[in-house]
Structures are given as C-alpha cells and as structure tokens.
Amino acid sequence: MIRVSQLTKQIPGGPKVLKGISFDIEPGEFVAIKGASGSGKSTLLRCLAMRESWTSGTYHVNGVDILGKGILGKIKIRREMAYLEAKPVLIKNRSALKNVLIGAVGQTPAWRRLTGMVRNDDYMGAMDMIEKVGLLEKAHQKGDKLSGGEQQRVAIARALVHGATTLLADEPVAGLDPHAAEQVLADLKRMCKIQGVTVIAVMHQGDWAERFADRIIGLNNGELVIDIKGRRLTEREKMLL
Numbered sequence: 486m487i488r489v490s491q492l493t494k495q496i497p498g499g500p501k502v503l504k505g506i507s508f509d510i511e512p513g514e515f516v517a518i519k520g521a522s523g524s525g526k527s528t529l530l531r532c533l534a535m536r537e538s539w540t541s542g543t544y545h546v547n548g549v550d551i552l553g554k555g556i557l558g559k560i561k562i563r564r565e566m567a568y569l570e571a572k573p574v575l576i577k578n579r580s581a582l583k584n585v586l587i588g589a590v591g592q593t594p595a596w597r598r599l600t601g602m603v604r605n606d607d608y609m610g611a612m613d614m615i616e617k618v619g620l621l622e623k624a625h626q627k628g629d630k631l632s633g634g635e636q637q638r639v640a641i642a643r644a645l646v647h648g649a650t651t652l653l654a655d656e657p658v659a660g661l662d663p664h665a666a667e668q669v670l671a672d673l674k675r676m677c678k679i680q681g682v683t684v685i686a687v688m689h690q691g692d693w694a695e696r697f698a699d700r701i702i703g704l705n706n707g708e709l710v711i712d713i714k715g716r717r718l719t720e721r722e723k724m725l726l
C-alpha cells in the first residue's frame with residue numbers, strides 16, 4: 486500500500502505547490518489525478534516518484550518509511566515504481582522487443598543499455614509482456630517506426646518487465662488520437678486487474694479518468710479537493726477542478 490501523509494512541497498523562494506496532501510492507495514488501484522493547469526498534478530507525481538524532494542510529510546510504501554530511509558528509500562522507489570513520461574524515451578534504432586529487454590535509464594545497468602546484451606531466458610518474459618500490451622506483431626519494429634500510442638505501450642511493457650509494481654504516468658495519452666488513447670488506457674486497466682499493478686496517472690483531458698480509472702483524486706491550487714471512487718464526477722465537483 487502507498488500511504489502519503491501531509492505532503493507539502495514548497496519551491497525555495499517560490500510558491501507552495503502542494504499543501505498537506507494525504508491519501509492511501511491500495512495495490513491494483515487505477516487512480517487518475519485531475520486538476521487545472523498549475524494545480525500541482527505533475528509535481529505530485531514527481532514527488533511520488535522521488536524525482537522531486539519533499540518539503541515535509543511522510544511517505545510509506547508497503548510499510549517502508551521511504552523518506553526515513555534516505556537514498557535506500559529512493560532506490561526502492563526507482564526499483565518498484567516506473568515513471569512514464571507523456572512522450573516515452575525509446576532507443577530509436579532498436580526494436581520494440583530490444584527496448585523492452587534493455588529497459589529504461591535508472592532501471593537497467595548502463596553497460597546493459599549500451600551493449601544491448603540480454604540473457605536468452607529474458608526474451609520469453611519480454612515477448613509475453615509485449616503480447617499483453619497487444620504489440621506482438623510490432624515486436625521487431627524499430628522504436629522510431631512505432632506510433633505514439635505504440636511507443637507508450639512499449640514503455641508500459643518495459644516498466645513491468647523490469648519489475649515495476651506501480652506505474653506513475655504523466656499524461657500517458659496526451660497527443661494521442663482517441664483510438665490509440667483508448668488502447669493505452671485499456672492496457673493500463675488490464676494490468677491493474679490481471680497483474681495487480683497500481684497505476685497513478687495524471688489524466689486531466691476529456692473524460693478518460695471517469696471511463697478508465699477506479700478512483701479520481703482532484704487537486705486545486707495544491708490542495709486535494711476531491712477523492713472519489715467508482716463513480717463519475719458530479720457537475721459541482723467538476724467546478725472545483
């Protein structure tokens with residue numbers, strides 16, 4: 486379980502971007518973060534990924550005090566949680582399969598990324614995951630020949646093959662056409678349901694959050710103003726975001 490208590494983020498000499506945010510997230514939940522531009526969504530996600538320092542608050546993952554553990558806490562987060570950017574960074578001249586096998590920066594040793602060397606028995610796991618994200622027929626296509634949605638699905642497969650149990654995705658369907666966006670979100674949902682993967686995704690545009698997420702957390706000016714499960718936002722709640 487992910488337990489965040491009183492997370493505050495003050496930019497030195499600047500604004501207080503997050504103001505006492507608290508929530509618990511169970512394994513296998515698909516949580517969407519909504520809020521207007523500048524409300525603090527990306528900062529919250531980066532704090533969960535430990536890519537941004539916390540000004541105050543406590544952060545427990547499966548009972549481990551992440552902030553109390555210093556660098557070891559950061560390593561645990563990097564190992565167990567994958568941060569997916571809106572535009573995933575793939576190695577352009579390597580196939581989807583190689584990209585999944587080699588892993589992302591921070592997940593895989595540099596020598597392995599540079600040489601592209603992989604163990605034979607890793608292939609099976611990677612192909613399984615590529616099949617789960619519906620890209621079996623594109624497994625040997627080069628990274629730069631994949632569409633935006635396919636690249637995002639390779640990034641999801643890559644994160645899961647390398648042991649991530651939580652995906653932190655910042656606008657994973659931004660810039661995708663509706664069909665591709667639907668495929669990416671359906672993949673994420675399937676991973677939650679079948680594999681028990683936890684997904685926390687910034688999804689402000691359209692009604693994607695209502696359609697795919699189990700739960701919506703809403704931010705307004707750095708404060709958590711909405712936390713609902715299993716239903717759509719009411720008109721009044723939409724006005725808060």
Ligand SMILES: Nc1ncnc2c1ncn2[C@@H]1O[C@H](COP(=O)(O)OP(=O)(O)OP(=O)(O)O)[C@@H](O)[C@H]1O
Pocket residue numbers: 496499500502520521522523524525526527528529689
């Ligand atoms: N390093 C920083 N220095 C100064 N201000 C910052 C910094 N990081 C974030 N902010 C400010 O904090 C606020 C929240 O930023 P954040 O990127 O988290 O918002 P967001 O909700 O993700 O916005 P968007 O939907 O536009 O991406 C913004 O007003 C932003 O300008």
